[in-house]
Amino acid sequence: MSGQEGHGSKSKVDESVLVVDTSFGSTVGMLGHEPRVETDSKSHVEHLQVNIATVVADAGLAPADLDTIVVGLGPAPFTGLRAGIVTAKALAYATGAKLLGQDILMPQARFAYRQALNQRGTTSHTDQPDQAGMKTRILSLAVNDARRHQLYFRLYDDFGQADHGGRPLTPMDIDYPDAIANRLAGIVDEYTASDQPVQVVISGHGARRYEDNWRALLPEALVSGESFLDSGAAGLALMVESARSREPDGPEGETVEPLYLRRPDVSVPNPLKHVVKS
Amino acid sequence: MSEPVVLGIESTCDETAAALIQGDRLLSNVVASSMDQHARYGGVIPEIASRAHAESFVPVVSRAFLEADMDLTQVDAIAVSAGPGLAGCLAVGVSGAKALAWAANKPLYGINHVIGHIAVTQLQFGPFPDDTLALIVSGGHTSLLHVGDISRQVDVVGSTLDDAAGECFDKIARLLGFPYPGGPHIDRHARLGNPKAIQVPQGLTKGRAGAEHPYDFSFSGVKTAVARWIEGQEAAGREIPVDDVCASLADSVATVLTRKAMAACRRFDSDTLVVGGGFSANSQLRARLQEAGGQEGIKVRIPRIELCTDNGAMVAMLGVNLVKAGIGPSSPGFSIDSAMPMDTIVM
Numbered sequence: 001m002s003g004q005e006g007h008g009s010k011s012k013v014d015e016s017v018l019v020v021d022t023s024f025g026s027t028v029g030m031l032g033h034e035p036r037v038e039t040d041s042k043s044h045v046e047h048l049q050v051n052i053a054t055v056v057a058d059a060g061l062a063p064a065d066l067d068t069i070v071v072g073l074g075p076a077p078f079t080g081l082r083a084g085i086v087t088a089k090a091l092a093y094a095t096g097a098k099l100l101g102q103d104i105l106m107p108q109a110r111f112a113y114r115q116a117l118n119q120r121g122t123t124s125h126t127d128q129p130d131q132a133g134m135k136t137r138i139l140s141l142a143v144n145d146a147r148r149h150q151l152y153f154r155l156y157d158d159f160g161q162a163d164h165g166g167r168p169l170t171p172m173d174i175d176y177p178d179a180i181a182n183r184l185a186g187i188v189d190e191y192t193a194s195d196q197p198v199q200v201v202i203s204g205h206g207a208r209r210y211e212d213n214w215r216a217l218l219p220e221a222l223v224s225g226e227s228f229l230d231s232g233a234a235g236l237a238l239m240v241e242s243a244r245s246r247e248p249d250g251p252e253g254e255t256v257e258p259l260y261l262r263r264p265d266v267s268v269p270n271p272l273k274h275v276v277k278s
Numbered sequence: 279m280s281e282p283v284v285l286g287i288e289s290t291c292d293e294t295a296a297a298l299i300q301g302d303r304l305l306s307n308v309v310a311s312s313m314d315q316h317a318r319y320g321g322v323i324p325e326i327a328s329r330a331h332a333e334s335f336v337p338v339v340s341r342a343f344l345e346a347d348m349d350l351t352q353v354d355a356i357a358v359s360a361g362p363g364l365a366g367c368l369a370v371g372v373s374g375a376k377a378l379a380w381a382a383n384k385p386l387y388g389i390n391h392v393i394g395h396i397a398v399t400q401l402q403f404g405p406f407p408d409d410t411l412a413l414i415v416s417g418g419h420t421s422l423l424h425v426g427d428i429s430r431q432v433d434v435v436g437s438t439l440d441d442a443a444g445e446c447f448d449k450i451a452r453l454l455g456f457p458y459p460g461g462p463h464i465d466r467h468a469r470l471g472n473p474k475a476i477q478v479p480q481g482l483t484k485g486r487a488g489a490e491h492p493y494d495f496s497f498s499g500v501k502t503a504v505a506r507w508i509e510g511q512e513a514a515g516r517e518i519p520v521d522d523v524c525a526s527l528a529d530s531v532a533t534v535l536t537r538k539a540m541a542a543c544r545r546f547d548s549d550t551l552v553v554g555g556g557f558s559a560n561s562q563l564r565a566r567l568q569e570a571g572g573q574e575g576i577k578v579r580i581p582r583i584e585l586c587t588d589n590g591a592m593v594a595m596l597g598v599n600l601v602k603a604g605i606g607p608s609s610p611g612f613s614i615d616s617a618m619p620m621d622t623i624v625m
């Protein structure tokens with residue numbers, strides 16, 4: 001695979017772009033090169049910065065050469081996600097590199113969409129009307145494992161016509177697989193009720209683990225547990241392409257903050273006593 | 279050679295802090311606290327604290343440089359608290375510090391937060407004489423340490439076998455219905471009450487337990503005893519004399535801490551006691567230690583309040599000591615240690 005297959009990428013060849021993502025394990029790499037991937041999400045403090053140093057050195061670069069840092073914002077479990085984001089922010093502060101944040105569900109949906117097209121042996125869904133003359137729509141559900149039997153997810157549509165991001169059909173959210181499948185089946189029903197054939201693709205870390213939950217309501221869905229970040233340099237390119245397609249024009253840019261989507265586990269305790277009246 | 283400049287970064291609990299020190303000169307000291315966010319829960323919630331650290335890390339560090347009119351290229355080293363503390367909080371500070379150190383090509387020291395509480399007293403009182411004793415008192419720690427060489431040799435003389443002194447205060451403050459953090463409320467009420475009004479146990483001071491643990495502490499019995507006493511008063515339909523409860527509690531805890539610290543100084547023939555940690559802001563303890571030190575001929579070094587609570591200066595000051603002693607930096611892959619032993623100075 002090469003890093004060049006991003007569609008509509010505005011990447012300048014001579015620009016140094018570091019990608020850091022800790023939404024699942026960790027992936028760090030320089031655009032155009034193979035990333036270093038760790039599946040253990042408990043060793044970020046020890047390994048993340050060492051891996052960054054390695055990929056930058058392997059690309060023949062020094063910290064000061066970094067032009068842009070693209071960091072994964074999740075949604076993902078907390079501790080690992082934070083390590084990646086604070087690392088990227090500190091690097092950007094120290095090197096002056098531009099910092100772009102990117103949620104991982106949008107590139108994941110694009111990745112799955114392209115995989116689905118490849119599987120059908122076509123490059124665009126617009127050129128293949130079915131027998132009734134309707135073009136099959138690909139609905140791409142991107143997920144990430146949230147642990148505790150839940151998934152982070154978002155549903156997208158229409159990547160084929162959009163180099164500037166897919167059309168999200170739902171907000172980003174966290175829920176149990178059965179509830180997500182229910183919601184998705186409802187959306188599919190609406191399309192089929194209006195004679196629109198759809199193909200559902202469910203992908204990302206955790207997608208395969210809940211295959212039975214999907215199959216119960218969506219027997220025809222394509223399910224893949226592969227993350228776009230498992231696809232080497234191409235995955236990095238997709239991450240950068242997605243970040244650039246959303247890059248704001250304003251000088252302050254956007255805030256780069258973690259997508260937790262889950263509130264901290266806390267409860268307000270009952271005071272034991274109310275001796276003091278004030 | 280000019281004195282080394284060190285950036286110190288702190289994120290062990292609910293304070294995100296950064297400071298710059300050159301030699302023994304404090305150039306800047308910036309602290310962002312998430313305390314207010316924890317108040318309604320009656321204690322520090324690790325996930326809320328960790329989120330706050332991640333948000334505050336770069337703003338706090340950049341503010342420290344701004345106030346010192348410096349930039350990252352001008353520091354000789356970076357030091358960061360690597361433990362003991364809340365794991366999720368430590369992970370933020372150490373990850374950020376590692377990124378800064380790599381980006382600016384600076385040596386990085388992952389240091390022991392508790393030893394930082396000792397080191398910071400140098401800002402106010404200068405270097406340590408030989409055989410300095412240290413009393414560390416906070417919400418998480420109550421320890422007596424012997425400082426042979428702040429960069430190389432710190433030994434545990436005694437520590438709490440159960441609750442920390444600050445923790446004991448927090449628990450009783452909750453019992454009395456004070457908002458979190460309760461320490462300052464107890465302090466204020468204690469000034470108005472009679473310290474001998476109620477009997478508060480002084481753990482490990484008497485009999486066999488006292489002889490076996492001359493420099494150790496136990497505060498878990500204090501909470502139980504105070505709780506029972508309050509229940510008894512309520513059952514009898516009497517009003518709770520809050521001022522007296524606070525005064526008796528503060529007196530008991532300050533007495534035990536002072537007595538054991540003085541005993542340890544005598545044992546190590548030390549003429550200097552340094553005091554650190556958030557609980558050393560307690561006014562009863564400060565007064566009692568100074569008074570006893572005066573009587574025993576022991577110099578008691580209690581820093582001003584903003585150096586007692588968690589801050590970046592304590593981390594930077596220990597860093598300065600390590601740089602000047604020629605101690606090598608931590609390896610790039612060093613870990614955090616939420617239960618870092620007191621005699622580990624640097625990772």
Ligand SMILES: [Zn+2]
Binds near residue numbers: 391
């Ligand atoms: Zn502390």
